[in-house]
Amino acid sequence: MRTRTKICGITRLDDAKASILAGCDALGFVFYEESPRYIALDAFKVIAKELPPFVTKAGLFVNADPSDIEEAIQSGLVNVLQFHGDETADFCRQFKFPYIKAVAVSSSVDLLQYAKDFYDAEALLLDASHEYLKGGTGQTFDWNLIPHSLSKPIVLAGGLTVDNVKEAIKKVKPYAVDVSGGVEESKGIKNSLKIQAFIKETQDAAV
Helix, strand or coil, rough: CCCCCEECCCHHHHHHHHHHHCCCEEEEECCCCCCCCCHHHHHHHHHHHHCCCCEEEEEEEEECHHHHHHHHHHHCCCCCECCCCCCHHHHHHHHCCCCEEEECCCCCHHHHHHHHCCCCCCEEEECCCCCCCCCCCCCCHHHHCCCCCCCEEEECCCCCCCCHHHHHHHHHCCCCCEEEHHHECCCCCCCCHHHHHHHHHHHHHCC
């Protein structure tokens, strides 16, 4: 099965278009003000309205106020919510909207329990654990910590680059991979050549 690719931390229309041209399946927009990849909702709307159909737009939130999440949903431009904080399953499902729950993976995290708790999530996004960063760490984690019997689709994140994404796909066999820093020139500014190379590696991994 083909592994999908999500380019996260989009802040510019040119980067969104370059990602789509290279063959990405989804774009991530960070509605978390403490992130260096933060984008305001109004700026997101400008970009989203210029994008072609059949590309998923994910809105990333970290312990956000429900009213801010509702505002993003009401824009009609977000296709899926991505929760990267300490949100409970009840919190995530209150919006009655497709969502993905991010998990900071460590040896003390029970991923099988996460899959049960967030049974209605579209997928679990597995990322590296960090003391204070909520995603975008640029760090990988031990892929051996992922149980083979996980019942939810996996979106693999955490320090993925053109140099390791093929290995990651062959080992984990995720539904999708999620990259941000691995295709950037600087935080929030993407590099089209890195995006092209990264997506080619994901496609080659399926051969």
